Every structure is written in C-alpha cells, then in structure tokens.
Amino acid sequence: xxxAAIIDDEDSGRNVIRQYLSLYxxxxxxxxxxxxxxxxxxxxxxxxxDIVFLDIQMQDGTGFNLLELLPQRSFKVIFVTSFDQFxxxxxxxxxxxxxxxxxxxxxxxxxxEKVKTDFEKPAPAKDARIDELLTNINSFSKIGLPTxxxxxxxxxxxxxxxxxxxxxxxxxxxxxxxxxxxxSLKTYEELFADRKFLRVHKSYLINTRYVExxxxxxxxxxxxxxxxxxxxxxxxxDELLNMML
Amino acid sequence: MKKxxxxxxxxxxxxxxxQLTFPxxxxxxxxxxxNQSRIDSLLNAIxxxxxxxxxxxxxxxxxxxxxDLDTSLKYSFLSLDYCNETYSELDNIRAYNYxxxxxxxxxxxxxxxxxxxxxxxxxxxxKVSDKRREAxxxxxxxxxxxxxxxxxxxxxxxxKAILTLIEIQDTAFxxxxxxxxxxxxxxxxxxxxxxxxxxxxxxxxxxxxxMLNMASCYCYLxxxxxxxxDTLIDLAIANLVKSVNLxxxxxxxxxxxxxxxHFAYMSLAQAYIKKAKLxxxxxxxxxxxxxxxxxxxxxxxxxxxxxxxxxxxxxVDYLIFYKRYSDALAELMNLEKYMQTEDHLVNGYQVxxxxxxxxxxxLGDYKNxxxxxxxxxxxxxxxxxxxxxxxxxxxxxxxAHMLDSVNHHYETLRIEAEHQNELLQxxxxxxVITIVAILLILVGVxxxxxxxxxxxxxxxxxxxxxxxTERSLLRTQxxxxxxxxxLNSVQNYIISNNAQEAVRxxxxxxxxxxxxxxxxxxxxxxxxxELQSLSLYLDLERARFGNKFSYSIDVSDEVEEDIVSxxxxxxxxxxxxxxxxxxxHKTDGEGLITVSISENDRDSLVCRIxxxxxxxxxxxxxxxxxxxxxxxxxxQLTRDRLRDLNSEANAKLSCVIDDLEDEAGHALGTRxxxxxxxx
Numbered sequence: 047x048x049x050a051a052i053i054d055d056e057d058s059g060r061n062v063i064r065q066y067l068s069l070y071x072x073x074x075x076x077x078x079x080x081x082x083x084x085x086x087x088x089x090x091x092x093x094x095x096d097i098v099f100l101d102i103q104m105q106d107g108t109g110f111n112l113l114e115l116l117p118q119r120s121f122k123v124i125f126v127t128s129f130d131q132f133x134x135x136x137x138x139x140x141x142x143x144x145x146x147x148x149x150x151x152x153x154x155x156x157x158x159e160k161v162k163t164d165f166e167k168p169a170p171a172k173d174a175r176i177d178e179l180l181t182n183i184n185s186f187s188k189i190g191l192p193t194x195x196x197x198x199x200x201x202x203x204x205x206x207x208x209x210x211x212x213x214x215x216x217x218x219x220x221x222x223x224x225x226x227x228x229x230s231l232k233t234y235e236e237l238f239a240d241r242k243f244l245r246v247h248k249s250y251l252i253n254t255r256y257v258e259x260x261x262x263x264x265x266x267x268x269x270x271x272x273x274x275x276x277x278x279x280x281x282x283x284d285e286l287l288n289m290m291l
Numbered sequence: 292m293k294k295x296x297x298x299x300x301x302x303x304x305x306x307x308x309x310q311l312t313f314p315x316x317x318x319x320x321x322x323x324x325x326n327q328s329r330i331d332s333l334l335n336a337i338x339x340x341x342x343x344x345x346x347x348x349x350x351x352x353x354x355x356x357x358x359d360l361d362t363s364l365k366y367s368f369l370s371l372d373y374c375n376e377t378y379s380e381l382d383n384i385r386a387y388n389y390x391x392x393x394x395x396x397x398x399x400x401x402x403x404x405x406x407x408x409x410x411x412x413x414x415x416x417x418k419v420s421d422k423r424r425e426a427x428x429x430x431x432x433x434x435x436x437x438x439x440x441x442x443x444x445x446x447x448x449x450x451k452a453i454l455t456l457i458e459i460q461d462t463a464f465x466x467x468x469x470x471x472x473x474x475x476x477x478x479x480x481x482x483x484x485x486x487x488x489x490x491x492x493x494x495x496x497x498x499x500x501x502m503l504n505m506a507s508c509y510c511y512l513x514x515x516x517x518x519x520x521d522t523l524i525d526l527a528i529a530n531l532v533k534s535v536n537l538x539x540x541x542x543x544x545x546x547x548x549x550x551x552x553h554f555a556y557m558s559l560a561q562a563y564i565k566k567a568k569l570x571x572x573x574x575x576x577x578x579x580x581x582x583x584x585x586x587x588x589x590x591x592x593x594x595x596x597x598x599x600x601x602x603x604x605x606x607v608d609y610l611i612f613y614k615r616y617s618d619a620l621a622e623l624m625n626l627e628k629y630m631q632t633e634d635h636l637v638n639g640y641q642v643x644x645x646x647x648x649x650x651x652x653x654l655g656d657y658k659n660x661x662x663x664x665x666x667x668x669x670x671x672x673x674x675x676x677x678x679x680x681x682x683x684x685x686x687x688x689x690x691a692h693m694l695d696s697v698n699h700h701y702e703t704l705r706i707e708a709e710h711q712n713e714l715l716q717x718x719x720x721x722x723v724i725t726i727v728a729i730l731l732i733l734v735g736v737x738x739x740x741x742x743x744x745x746x747x748x749x750x751x752x753x754x755x756x757x758x759x760t761e762r763s764l765l766r767t768q769x770x771x772x773x774x775x776x777x778l779n780s781v782q783n784y785i786i787s788n789n790a791q792e793a794v795r796x797x798x799x800x801x802x803x804x805x806x807x808x809x810x811x812x813x814x815x816x817x818x819x820x821e822l823q824s825l826s827l828y829l830d831l832e833r834a835r836f837g838n839k840f841s842y843s844i845d846v847s848d849e850v851e852e853d854i855v856s857x858x859x860x861x862x863x864x865x866x867x868x869x870x871x872x873x874x875x876h877k878t879d880g881e882g883l884i885t886v887s888i889s890e891n892d893r894d895s896l897v898c899r900i901x902x903x904x905x906x907x908x909x910x911x912x913x914x915x916x917x918x919x920x921x922x923x924x925x926x927q928l929t930r931d932r933l934r935d936l937n938s939e940a941n942a943k944l945s946c947v948i949d950d951l952e953d954e955a956g957h958a959l960g961t962r963x964x965x966x967x968x969x970x
Contacts, residue, residue, distance in 0.1 A: 129805070146805070150798035151791075221328060232819070232853055248851045279854050280893075281969060 048074045048162070051093065053086040053112070054101035054126065059147065063099045063126070066154050074158070083107035087115045095121050097161055099145075102127040110136075114180055122161045123176055138237055140179035141190030141197050167196070174199075189237070191217060191227045198225060202241055206272050208234055208251040220256070222272065246278045246286055254289050326356045347373035347384050354391045360398060367391045386415040386424070393431065402438040409435060423464070426455040430468060437475060445475065462499045466492045466508070473511060482519035486512060502541040503548065509534035510555040517562040524566050531559040535582075549589070557586040557602045564608045576612045583609065596629050600639065607646055616653045623647055641670040773832075773867065780835045796834055803827040810859035818888070818896070819852035821859060825886065828863055832870055840874045840882030847889040855896065857967050858936060861944075862886070864929040865900045865963045873904020873961055876913050896967045906950055906958025943968055 050067060054060045060079050067074050078093050080086040083106045090098065090112075098121050100109040109125060110133070125137055125144040137144045143157050175190055178199055182188050189205075190197045204220045210231040217225040235245045238253075245251045246268070256271045265280035278286060324330060333349045333356075350370035354363045367388040374385040393408035409432045416425035429452035436444040449472050456465045469492035476485035493508035513530030516523040538552035560582035567575035583605045590599035603626055610619035623646055630643060644667035651660035777800050784793035806824040810816050822844055829842045846852060866884065874882035885901045904910070933944050945966045951959040 129808070146801070148794075148797050148801045150802070151794055153798075235853070245853065248853050279851060281851075281854055 048097065048165070049077045049093075049095045050074050050097045050099065051078045051080070051089060051095040051121075052076060052099045053080045053089070053104075053109070054099070055081050055104040056101075057081075059101055059126065062149055063154075066149065066151060067158075070151070070155050071158060083109075083112045083115075086112050090116055090119070090121070096165065097122050097124060097158070099124050099126055101125075102130055102133045108133070110180060110183065113176055119176070120172060122164060122173060124157055124161060135186070135237070136179055136183050138233075139182060139186050139189050140175045141192050142175045142179055186241075189234075191225055192229065193225055193227060200225070202238065203253075203255075205238075205243075205253050206256045206270055207253060207274070207276060210249040218272065218274070220272070242289065244282065244286055244289055246276060246282045248279065250276050252276055254286070257290060260287070260290065324358050324362070326358065329356055343373040343375075344380060344384075346370070347381060351384055351388050351391070354388065360395050363391060363395050367395075382415050382419055383421075386412040389415070390428070390431075393435075397431075397435060397438070400438070402435040406432060406435045406439075422455050422459045423461060426452040426459075426461075426464070426468075429455070430471070442479070446472070449475075462495055463501070463504070466495050466499075466501070466504050469495070470508065470511060473515070477511075477515055482515050485515045486519065489515060502537055503551075506534045506537035506541065506555070507551055509537065510551065510558060513555075513562065514558040517558065517565055521565075521569055524562060524569060527562045528559070528566060531555060531562055535559055546593075550593075553586050553589040554598070556582045556589075557598065557605065560586060560602065560605045561608075564605055564612065567612055568608075576609055579605065579609050597639065600626060600629055600643075604642065604646060607650070611650065611653065614653075616650055619650045620647075620654065623650060641667055644670060776835065777831060792834075796831065799827055799831055799834075803831065807860065814858065815856035816859045817853055818846075818850065818855045818857055821857050821862065822846070822852065822886075822888075824860075825862060825866065829866065829884070832867075836870070836875070840870070840877075840884060842884040842886070845885065845887045847887070849890050850888055850896065855969055857896065858932070861929065861932065861967070862898055862900065862965065864926055865965070868926060869900055869902035869904060869961065869963070872910040872914075873902040873906070876905050876910065877903075890969075891966065895969055898965045898967065900963045900965075901951075901960060902962075903960040906952075907948070907961055908950070909958060 048071075052060045052063050054063070060081070064076055064079075067076060074097070077095055078089045080089045081104075083104055086100075086104075100112065100123050102109045102125055109123075113119065113123070123142065125133075125142060126147060126149065127133055127137075127144065128147040134144070143161060145153055145157055175197055178188060178190060187201055187203070188199045189202050190199050200217065200219060206218050206220055208231060209216045209218070211226070213228075213230055215227045215229055215231045215234060217227060219225070231245070231249070231251055235243070235251050238251070242254045243251055244254055247265075252268065252270065258269045258271050260278075261267050261269065261275075263278075265278040265283050267275050267277050268286070269275050330353050333353050337346055337349050347370045350366045350373070354366035354370060357363050357366070370388050371385060374381045374388070389408040389412035393405040393412070396402070396405035396408065409428055413425055413428040413432065416422075416428060429448045433445045433448040433452065436442075436448065449468065453465060453468050453472075456468060469488045473485045473488035473492065476482070476488060489508055489512040493505065493512060496504035496508050509530045513527045513534060516527035516530065519527075534555040535552070538548070538555055542548040542552050560579045563575045563579035563582065567573070567579060583602050586602040587599060587606065590596075590602055603622065607619050607622050610616070610622060623643070626643070630640060644663045647663040648660050648667055651657075651663060777796075781793050781797055781800075784790070784796060803824060806820070806827070810820065810824070826844060829844075833840065833842070866886070869884055874884070880903075883903050885899070887899045887901075889897050891897045905913070933946060936944055943966075947964045949962045949964070951962055953959055
C-alpha cells in the first residue's frame with residue numbers, strides 16, 4: 047500500500063484529492079491530512095508518507111516554507127496550486143510535479159501514475175528536484191530537464207540553443223553536451239521568455255547571448271558560438287535584431 | 292594627450308614567459324572558467340601513480356591557463372609540492388610556477404609578494420644559465436618596482452636585463468626593452484632620458500635592418516620630442532615623417548602594424564599643428580589636416596575611443612588655428628557623446644573641458660568659459676588624486692597650487708568680462724535695447740509653440756492610455772452569457788448526479804479561464820495559443836448543447852503556428868455568433884463549424900469561420916418572433932477592437948460576412964472571413 051498525505055488549508059481542496067484517490071487509486075491510502083504549514087510539519091515529522099499533495103498558498107505560509115522546515119524529507123511531492131504565477135514558474139523550472147485547481151481528473155491520474163513509476167526506479171530517497179526548487183526559488187538560474195535517466199539540472203545561462211525533435215526538445219549546452227528532453231519546445235520558449243532567449247524558428251529556440259553573427263537573408267540565419275548555423279524565420283528577424291542591439 | 296603605450300610593449304616582452312590572461316573574473320559561484328574543458332582534461336590526465344614530474348607539469352599548466360587568480364595560485368603551489376627533487380626539468384617547472392605566482396600577485400596589486408617570487412625564478416634561471424628568461428624576469432622585477440614607485444630599482448633592473456640581452460645578442464628583445472624604458476621615462480615626463488633610450492632602440496633597429504622597429508622608434512622619438520621642447524619641433528617632424536614613410540612602404544596590413552602606423556599619423560598631425568601655431572604658417576596646418584583625417588578615420592573604424600578623441604582634438608586645434616571657433620565648438624559638441632564611454636576616465640574629461648574652455652574664451656563667451664574652466668580644474672584634481680604615481684602629499688601641494696591658479700584664472704577672466712560689459716554699456720546701448728526687444732518677441736513666440744506642443748502631447752498620451760486600458764478590458768471580456776451559462780451547466784450536471792461530467796466540464800472551463808486571464812495581459816499571442824483556447828471554448832459549447840454540432844480547426848501547412856502572433860480573443864466572438872444564431876436554431880442534420888487558417892501572400896493570415904446554420908436572414912426572423920432584442924456583446928466588442936487595432940498605423944484588419952446559398956437561393960450557412968495582417 048502506498049501512503050499519502052494531503053496538506054491544504056481548504057476543506058474542499060483536501061476533499062477533492064481524497065475522493066480522486068479513492069476513485070482512481072485503490073492501492074493508495076491516505077494516512078493523514080493537515081490544514082496549515084504548522085500542522086503539516088507536525089504531521090510529516092511523525093508519519094512517513096510516500097506521496098504528499100501540497101498546497102502552495104496557505105494561511106500561515108507557503109508549501110515551500112513547509113518543505114524548508116523538513117530538510118530530511120524522503121517523500122515525493124505533488125504541488126497543488128490555483129493561480130500563483132511565481133510559484134508555478136519555480137515549480138516548472140525544477141521539473142517538479144504539480145496540479146492546477148480545479149484539478150482535472152485526467153491530469154490527476156497522469157501525475158500520480160508518474161510518481162508511482164518513480165518509486166519503481168532505483169532513486170535516492172531524497173528528491174533532488176525539491177532541493178533545487180528551494181535553492182533556486184529567487185534566481186531561476188537552473189532548469190531541471192526530464193530525460194530518460196531522470197532529471198538533469200543545467201544552468202540556463204549554459205544553454206546555447208534548443209531544437210525541436212518531434213514532440214521532444216534537444217538542449218545543446220555550451221560545453222557541447224546534447225540533452226534530449228521529453229517536453230515541447232514551446233514549454234521552454236515560455237519558461238525562458240524573460241531570459242534573452244528567442245524562438246527564431248518553429249524548430250529553434252536560441253540563447254541570444256551565444257549569437258556570434260547574423261547572416262542577412264530573407265529571414266537570414268545566425269551563427270552561434272558553437273559554430274552551428276540556425277535558420278531564422280522571416281517574421282522573427284526584426285525581433286531578433288532588436289534583441290541583439 | 293600624453294598617452295602611454297607601455298602596455299603594448301610589455302605585452303611583447305611577456306610572450307616568452309608564462310602569461311596569464313585575466314578577464315574581469317567575476318567571482319562567486321556563477322563564474323565559469325572559459326578554459327574549464329582544457330583544465331579538466333589536464334587534471335584528468337593526472338593519475339595517482341603518475342610520476343611527480345607529470346603531476347608538477349600538469350598542475351602548472353592548469354595554473355597558467357585558468358582565468359581565476361585563486362585557482363591559479365592554488366595549482367601553482369600544488370605543482371611546487373611535486374618539484375622537490377633537483378634535476379633540470381623540475382627546475383624549469385619550478386621557475387615557471389614562481390613566475391605564475393608572481394604574476395597573480397602583481398595582478399592583485401601585491402607587488403612586494405610578486406617581487407619575492409620573481410627573484411626566486413631569476414635565481415633558478417641564473418643557475419641553469421637561461422639568460423634570456425633571466426632577462427625577461429628582470430624586466431618583470433622592474434615593472435614591479437614601477438608599481439611600487441621605487442624608480443631607482445626600476446632602472447637598475449632594466450639595465451641589468453639589457454646588459455644580459457646585449458651579452459646574448461637578442462636584438463629584437465633589446466629594442467623592446469629600450470623602448471619600454473623610454474616609455475617609462477616618458478610617463479615621468481623625463482623626456483631627455485626617454486629620447487636617449489629611444490635613440491638606443493633606434494640604433495639597434497638600424498643595425499639589424501629591422502625596418503618596422505625602425506619605424507616604431509622614429510615614431511616614439513618624434514612623439515617625445517614634439518612634447519619635449521618647442522626648439523625640437525623640426526627634428527620631431529623629421530623623425531615622424533621618416534616613421535610614416537617606413538610604415539607606408541614596409542608596413543603590413545596586420546592590425547598591430549596598422550595601429551602603429553596610425554599612431555605615427557596622429558603624432559605627426561600633432562607635431563604639424565604645433566609647428567603651425569609656433570610659426571603661424573598655414574602650410575603646416577594644412578599638412579596636419581591630411582594626417583589627422585587618416586588617423587581619425589582609422590580610429591573610428593576600429594572603435595578606439597581614446598585615440599579617436601585625440602585625433603579629433605588635433606582637428607579642433609587646426610580649426611582654432613584658422614580662427615574657425617564656431618566650427619571648433621560644433622566639433623567639440625559632436626565629441627561629447629564619446630565622453631560617456633566606459634574607458635574614458637577623468638583625464639579624458641580634463642582635456643575635453645580644457646578645449647571647451649579655450650574655444651569659449653575665443654568666442655568671447657566668458658560665462659561658459661568660466662564654467663568649463665571650473666570643470667577642467669575639477670577633473671584635473673580628480674585625476675591627480677587618482678594617480679598612483681603621486682603620493683598624497685604631492686597631490687595636496689599640487690591641489691593648493693591649482694586652487695591658486697584657478698583663482699588667478701577666475702580673477703583675470705572676471706576682469707576681462709567686466710571690461711567687455713563696460714564697452715557694451717557705453718558704445719552700443721541702443722543696439723542692446725533692439726536686441727532685447729527682438730529676443731523678448733522671439734521668446735514669446737517660442738513659449739507659445741512650446742505650450743501648444745506640450746498640451747497636444749499630453750492629450751495624445753492620455754488618449755493612448757485610455758485606448759490601452761480599454762483594449763485590455765476588451766481582451767479580458769468573455770461574454771458573461773457564456774460564463775454564467777457554463778456555470779449553469781455544471782449545476783445541471785450535479786443535479787443530475789453526473790459528477791464525472793461535471794468534473795470534466797469544470798476542468799476545461801478553468802483551463803479556458805486561465806488562458807483568457809493570461810492572454811489579457813499581453814497584446815499579442817501566438818496563433819497556437821489562440822487556437823488552443825478556441826478549441827477549449829468549442830468543446831465547452833459542444834458539451835453544453837448536448838453535442839448538437841461538431842467542429843474542425845484546420846491550419847494549412849505554410850502557417851507557422853508557434854511563430855505567428857495574433858490579437859487574443861479576436862476570432863472567438865464570431866464562433867460564438869455562429870453557434871448562437873446559426874446552429875442553435877438548426878433543425879435538420881448535424882451542425883458543423885469549420886475554422887480554417889491560411890496565409891495570404893505571406894503578409895496576412897486569413898481566417899475563415901464557416902457554419903452550416905440557418906443563415907443570417909432566418910436568424911433575424913427567429914429573433915424577431917421570439918421578441919428578443921439580443922444584441923451580441925461579443926460582436927460589439929469585436930467591432931470596437933477592430934476599430935482600435937486599425938487606428939494604429941499599418942494594421943488593416945478586415946472582416947467580411949458572406950451568406951452562403953445554393954442555386955435555388957436556400958440558405959446554406961454563413962461564412963466570416965477575417966484578414967489579420969502579420970508583422
């Protein structure tokens with residue numbers, strides 16, 4: 047039996063998760079619930095759940111505060127949030143698991159299934175993504191990339207460019223390393239929107255700080271510092287040139 | 292304008308010793324060494340069982356190529372740990388390490404520590420009889436002493452190095468060393484000693500028939516002489532002409548040759564204008580003009596701000612010579628923008644303000660002349676305070692001296708200004724009155740236009756702001772009918788105990804609301820985002836109307852959905868219209884909405900919304916029978932938005948509604964065509 051805990055300061059929030067769990071996952075048992083950061087810390091220091099459903103905004107603090115108070119944690123976290131752009135950005139950067147309220151049942155099943163498969167993999171007891179999330183929360187300097195072998199954290203500033211490969215994205219780093227990631231290019235276009243990255247082409251997202259030169263043409267192309275030539279879409283030419291000035 | 296070219300020459304000498312390049316190594320965790328991969332491969336090559344010499348050599352290489360001073364020190368000391376045994380190979384590595392350590396300390400302004408290590412390496416080179424490296428180390432010792440301002444030692448070690456070099460007859464190195472020494476004297480304004488050393492460098496260049504070094508030496512010699520004394524100006528010009536000729540005939544197109552050639556052009560121009568001022572002869576001024584042009588163009592093209600400014604100042608001198616003061620002023624005003632560049636320090640301002648002061652005095656504008664003289668003194672003092680060659684005491688003495696001279700200048704200028712005023716008052720009083728009157732009228736006219744312009748400007752700003760607020764409100768607007776009807780549907784699902792459907796419907800509704808909220812914060816969204824929200828909307832409406840209709844969204848291949856942007860929520864109201872007025876009243880067969888997007892001539896998107904509903908005419912009839920005077924909010928909002936978007940330049944959105952009929956005139960549906968220009 048997999049053990050779960052639910053921490054949310056609203057009754058309805060906890061209720062929905064509990065109902066969904068009993069509806070879709072007969073192998074998961076809710077061993078405890080809490081309605082604040084304080085009572086949550088108390089619960090989690092007594093009990094050892096495998097999964098914690100954690101609300102971000104609570105009356106006496108945030109879900110992040112709660113995690114900071116539990117440095118020895120060994121559980122997996124699924125964040126649950128309504129409309130907190132900042133927290134959501136931090137969660138996406140660390141590639142942590144999350145659900146949006148109101149919770150979509152399909153999304154719920156997907157997220158819990160994913161965590162369950164993580165249990166089957168031989169992984170360290172402590173979730174590195176949460177550590178990264180907590181240290182990174184104000185800087186957004188690192189991004190967690192979900193790969194076949196787990197999450198790999200890279201510095202955003204080391205990313206030279208990203209290429210679309212079907213529904214996947216290939217990251218090319220400054221040291222020449224290539225990382226295949228199971229998320230779309232659009233995901234990263236949105237995450238890096240304020241980081242001097244530009245989607246110059248339907249298949250390419252580039253870090254403009256690594257542009258060596260621009261070659262004129264209909265849309266033209268850019269040569270990156272790693273020597274790669276990247277085609278630029280005609281409609282992105284002006285935006286690119288503006289950004290480079 | 293006394294510019295040091297010392298770093299250039301020192302760099303040449305450094306090449307035979309380990310040389311570290313330190314960019315502004317930003318410290319802290321974000322710093323990544325640009326040579327990290329090379330460092331890693333060197334460190335990986337060290338195995339626990341590697342011989343000490345390999346460890347010593349690899350660590351030493353790491354210390355040399357890293358860009359971080361701490362890392363460099365760490366590895367050179369580590370390398371020294373493996374240099375304990377005494378045989379010649381390790382001796383060399385040890386000396387190499389000492390030099391790296393010394394350089395790191397030198398960079399950190401810890402020249403005393405640097406000296407200790409330079410002496411250690413010099414001792415080793417002496418032991419292994421490597422005269423060349425020993426001499427190079429002595430030059431570094433000299434440079435450390437220069438940093439510590441112990442001049443006697445500077446010259447002692449330079450001479451020692453030069454003697455060694457003469458012994459081993461390394462001519463190229465000797466020339467560099469003499470030029471370097473000349474440069475040091477030059478920077479101390481000891482011009483006689485400077486020319487003496489340049490002359491020696493020149494002798495060696497002539498002896499070795501090294502044309503380019505000869506050209507450089509003539510250039511340094513000429514530059515120094517032209518500053519040294521007015522009596523040497525002819526000799527200075529002669530040397531600089533020789534230098535220029537040599538560079539022009541023998542110089543390559545490589546950047547360092549070009550740099551030196553243009554430095555010679557600039558020096559020659561400066562010498563010519565000095566000669567012109569001394570003699571009043573126009574031919575010299577005209578010669579100056581030719582060379583100053585060449586130098587300025589070059590410095591502009593390579594982006595060398597300081598040298599560019601110096602050559603333009605020379606041109607200002609030329610203009611002053613021809614008494615073209617307003618042109619000189621205009622030229623100075625043009626140069627102002629270069630003042631803000633980072634590498635332009637206090638002494639740059641000092642020279643600049645001095646020129647402004649001079650030109651304003653010539654123009655008789657004493658108020659500005661005073662102002663810029665004040666600024667000139669201010670920067671001059673700042674420069675003196677910054678200068679490391681002067682002790683604080685020296686600076687204070689100089690400061691007091693300058694304050695005196697400032698006061699003196701003020702006094703003379705004030706007296707001159709008073710004198711001018713008297714002249715004006717007595718001789719041209721009537722003219723003053725006329726001028727004042729004209730000025731008053733002019734000011735009045737200018738004020739009037741200024742007032743009008745600001746008022747218009749403010750009005751424009753307000754109007755734009757109102758427009759933007761309105762627009763963002765419009766973007767947020769989702770037809771309230773839709774929102775409440777959707778909530779009603781949820782209620783219905785709950786009452787009919789259809790929890791599953793309620794949950795699914797609600798999730799989609801929330802997702803759509805989230806997208807609309809996000810989109811309302813921006814003016815444009817990608818087409819793919821817009822189509823995603825449309826499809827969510829259509830799913831919800833479909834569920835709400837019991838799957839009475841189906842829909843398809845087709846995007847033709849040439850459209851790059853993720854790249855093209857459109858105003859958010861522009862298409863949705865037309866779809867809402869098609870459902871409510873076209874499909875809801877349809878009684879025969881299944882309803883169908885097709886949204887198709889294609890590109891038109893690569894500069895606009897064409898969006899067609901086709902429904903197979905009852906048509907506009909029948910819809911109007913139904914509405915009339917029901918007695919409902921429903922005015923679509925969405926359509927009104929969209930019309931307003933189209934109007935607003937079109938009030939911007941270049942944006943010409945258009946919207947055409949066609950009634951589809953068969954040959955017999957029966958309604959087949961409605962087609963809306965929206966053309967959205969793409970930027």
